[in-house]
Amino acid sequence: MSVQTYGWLVLAFPLAGTILLGLLRPVLSGRKAGYIGTLAILLSFLSGLGALNKLQSQPEESRQVVSSLWTYAKTAGLDAQLSILIDPLSIFMILIVAGVSTLIHLYSTAYLASDEGYVRFFAYLNFFVFSMLTLVLAGNLILLIVGWGLVGAASYLLISFWYRRNTATKAGIKAFVINVVGDVGLVLGSILILQQVGSVDLLTIFHKAPEVFHSNDTTLVVGCLLLMVGAFAKSAQIPFHTWLPDAMEGPTPVSALIHAATMVTAGVYLIARMHPLFQLAPTAQNVGAIVGAVTLIVAATIGLVVTDLKRVIAYSTMSQIGYMIMAVSAGVYGAGLFHLMTHAFFKALLFMAAGSVIGAMAGEQSLNKMGGFRKVMPITYGCFIVGGLALSGIPPFSGFFSKDDILYGMASLGGWHWILYVAGYVGALMTAVYTFRMIFRAFHGEQCEEAQSLANGRLFHAAEHRNPGDGTLEDTGVGYPGAKHHIAESSPAMAIAMGTLAVLATVAGVIQLPHITDTLDKFLEPTFSDSPAFMKAIDYKLLVIGMIIGAIVGLSGIALAWYIWIKKPGTSAKIQARFSGLHRLFSNKWYFDEIINAIIVRPFAAAGRFFQGTVERVAIDGGITAGSVSIARVSSAAVRSWQSGMLRAYAAAVVVGTSLLVLYFFLNS
Amino acid sequence: MSIGWYLTVSAIIFAIGAAGVMTKRNALVILLCLELMLNAGNLALVAFSRMWGNIDGQIFAMVVLVVAACEVTVGLGLIVALHRRDLPVDADELSEMRG
Numbered sequence: 001m002s003v004q005t006y007g008w009l010v011l012a013f014p015l016a017g018t019i020l021l022g023l024l025r026p027v028l029s030g031r032k033a034g035y036i037g038t039l040a041i042l043l044s045f046l047s048g049l050g051a052l053n054k055l056q057s058q059p060e061e062s063r064q065v066v067s068s069l070w071t072y073a074k075t076a077g078l079d080a081q082l083s084i085l086i087d088p089l090s091i092f093m094i095l096i097v098a099g100v101s102t103l104i105h106l107y108s109t110a111y112l113a114s115d116e117g118y119v120r121f122f123a124y125l126n127f128f129v130f131s132m133l134t135l136v137l138a139g140n141l142i143l144l145i146v147g148w149g150l151v152g153a154a155s156y157l158l159i160s161f162w163y164r165r166n167t168a169t170k171a172g173i174k175a176f177v178i179n180v181v182g183d184v185g186l187v188l189g190s191i192l193i194l195q196q197v198g199s200v201d202l203l204t205i206f207h208k209a210p211e212v213f214h215s216n217d218t219t220l221v222v223g224c225l226l227l228m229v230g231a232f233a234k235s236a237q238i239p240f241h242t243w244l245p246d247a248m249e250g251p252t253p254v255s256a257l258i259h260a261a262t263m264v265t266a267g268v269y270l271i272a273r274m275h276p277l278f279q280l281a282p283t284a285q286n287v288g289a290i291v292g293a294v295t296l297i298v299a300a301t302i303g304l305v306v307t308d309l310k311r312v313i314a315y316s317t318m319s320q321i322g323y324m325i326m327a328v329s330a331g332v333y334g335a336g337l338f339h340l341m342t343h344a345f346f347k348a349l350l351f352m353a354a355g356s357v358i359g360a361m362a363g364e365q366s367l368n369k370m371g372g373f374r375k376v377m378p379i380t381y382g383c384f385i386v387g388g389l390a391l392s393g394i395p396p397f398s399g400f401f402s403k404d405d406i407l408y409g410m411a412s413l414g415g416w417h418w419i420l421y422v423a424g425y426v427g428a429l430m431t432a433v434y435t436f437r438m439i440f441r442a443f444h445g446e447q448c449e450e451a452q453s454l455a456n457g458r459l460f461h462a463a464e465h466r467n468p469g470d471g472t473l474e475d476t477g478v479g480y481p482g483a484k485h486h487i488a489e490s491s492p493a494m495a496i497a498m499g500t501l502a503v504l505a506t507v508a509g510v511i512q513l514p515h516i517t518d519t520l521d522k523f524l525e526p527t528f529s530d531s532p533a534f535m536k537a538i539d540y541k542l543l544v545i546g547m548i549i550g551a552i553v554g555l556s557g558i559a560l561a562w563y564i565w566i567k568k569p570g571t572s573a574k575i576q577a578r579f580s581g582l583h584r585l586f587s588n589k590w591y592f593d594e595i596i597n598a599i600i601v602r603p604f605a606a607a608g609r610f611f612q613g614t615v616e617r618v619a620i621d622g623g624i625t626a627g628s629v630s631i632a633r634v635s636s637a638a639v640r641s642w643q644s645g646m647l648r649a650y651a652a653a654v655v656v657g658t659s660l661l662v663l664y665f666f667l668n669s
Numbered sequence: 670m671s672i673g674w675y676l677t678v679s680a681i682i683f684a685i686g687a688a689g690v691m692t693k694r695n696a697l698v699i700l701l702c703l704e705l706m707l708n709a710g711n712l713a714l715v716a717f718s719r720m721w722g723n724i725d726g727q728i729f730a731m732v733v734l735v736v737a738a739c740e741v742t743v744g745l746g747l748i749v750a751l752h753r754r755d756l757p758v759d760a761d762e763l764s765e766m767r768g
Binding site: 646 | 687764767
């Protein structure tokens with residue numbers, strides 16, 4: 001089979017899975033739906049491997065393959081095809097998306113086993129994977145926008161999966177609305193590019209761009225900034241990030257797959273994919289790098305104080321994507337994508353392990369109520385430690401290499417990028433602190449009631465389930481946490497998924513040891529061959545110093561967390577009291593929700609109410625509607641009385657009228 | 670027999686039907702009277718067809734029969750529906766559509 005066939009198969013399997021599960025929903029019982037869904041994604045992953053194999057056997061110049069299935073629209077100035085672009089970057093993304101998705105599907109077969117919406121969940125999850133693969137395979141801007149919109153829809157469906165949970169439906173709407181703002185940015189940016197370059201096909205755009213635009217062309221900068229709005233909204237970068245923590249209302253596998261490993265990295269992918277344009281717009285690149293750096297710091301500070309287990313990981317995701325956005329915006333593509341991959345592994349692992357803890361807590365997510373799970377959940381604890389070490393950037397775990405690769409890239413750019421370099425290490429220190437704060441608080445210390453129950457050999461079941469968000473009583477009829485639930489360790493499917501990711505999170509760094517292996521850079525080179533910063537000569541001194549600083553920062557962060565939460569348990573409260581203003585700022589998430597409410601949501605709502613009162617009620621209801629009604633009423637007053645409703649009168653009128661007509665013609669003839 | 674006799678019978682039947690439609694209140698009887706009117710027309714058509722020695726009139730009569738059958742189906746359906754809802758099957762009382 002050719003590369004093209006494999007490419008289309010990658011898309012075909014998840015789509016078939018979605019349709020099959022959607023149609024068979026009423027008849028599937030037990031775990032069959034989960035296995036069908038998992039198999040569909042596994043086949044997609046294998047097709048991706050097939051495409052990789054075929055592509056690597058071709059010479060390096062021809063490793064960008066476009067395949068078109070049919071023509072959408074062909075008019076003057078527009079040639080939109082249903083085309084996919086298969087190159088090292090899209091293969092790289094396919095393998096991450098489909099690979100991690102396979103494991104998370106496997107995890108979900110057990111995690112959601114007691115959920116009423118089991119089949120629906122897998123149909124949605126397959127739909128998400130299909131959308132995401134469409135997005136990364138898209139060969140032109142139109143298909144890219146289609147995929148971009150579909151992943152937003154899938155994200156909405158999955159965040160609001162427990163649709164009777166009020167907070168979940170609200171979070172879904174919030175995520176969708178903010179993502180649509182990003183979609184508008186992406187669409188406007190694409191229109192601008194189409195208008196200037198005259199094509200929607202990605203490769204054509206990339207080839208023509210250097211001729212059409214001179215460096216830092218204002219139009220191009222605007223276009224790139226609009227694309228970045230899309231990227232920021234999807235990747236939860238400031239100021240479009242507020243939906244991501246709320247999205248944690250969805251089931252934990254969804255948080256692991258969509259809101260950590262794959263969908264939120266779409267912005268990173270977009271910037272990397274569009275790199276020939278961004279390289280011509282250094283202003284846009286600088287904006288992206290600064291936004292990424294700010295996000296990674298702000299998100300890390302919030303992560304330090306949040307007490308909801310899943311939200312700590314969510315803010316950590318935001319922070320890590322900040323690193324990636326910073327890297328790809330600054331033109332350090334290899335490092336950004338390397339971090340995207342390692343992050344997908346260790347963050348999905350952390351979320352899965354968190355799901356296990358939440359299972360043991362019977363749905364409770366507050367760190368304040370957890371404690372002492374270390375002995376009773378050894379596998380989960382191990383996964384948390386592996387994921388946490390990778391996240392904190394401790395050698396030799398994967399996160400260490402990818403994070404230092406990014407920061408080394410920043411340093412090698414020089415100039416004001418040194419500020420970003422320092423910001424990266426400050427962020428890394430906070431990352432290590434909040435990661436191990438989470439681990440120490442959940443797993444060490446006194447055993448909580450739930451942990452004691454587990455130690456006595458039975459899983460804790462709450463008498464009544466309350467929403468961890470707002471404390472309202474939950475309708476367990478629609479799903480987990482239901483009466484029967486599992487923790488990861490007791491279920492082989494979950495343990496396999498977590499174990500695989502734990503291994504990957506540990507060793508994935510070896511594929512990109514600077515100058516030793518460099519596998520990823522070599523693999524991605526055909527895509528980024530036009531990038532000046534790609535695969536430059538390495539400054540060993542800088543690299544080694546960076547790695548040493550990275551390791552020290554990570555270890556000292558862990559040591560700090562150990563001192564604050566284990567050695568002297570009261571320290572945390574003292575720090576809070578000492579810096580109460582700062583603590584309030586962080587725990588209110590820097591007031592972003594409030595600011596957005598004040599400057600966007602409330603004015604819009606007020607304007608809406610105003611126009612409802614004036615335009616809608618007075619002008620439209622009172623003027624146009626009531627006016628046309630009264631015109632009809634007045635003008636028909638004379639003839640209305642003839643409409644008596646008496647059938648016999650009508651019949652008589654017809655007979656008399658016809659008779660008169662006949663009589664008239666008789667008399668005239 | 671001259672064509673006049675046929676037309677006379679047709680006219681009488683038509684007049685009986687029209688009078689029935691105008692005077693009767695029972696919807697079922699009105700339907701019957703409508704049938705009378707239609708078949709009076711058929712009789713005239715067939716008579717003319719015979720007069721001219723041409724088959725067209727008879728074909729047209731067939732078409733009228735089909736239309737009549739459809740009309741009865743709908744009309745009876747309405748009457749049954751009215752009956753099921755315990756509404757009066759009385760043309761005068763069903764006058765909600767007045768202006």
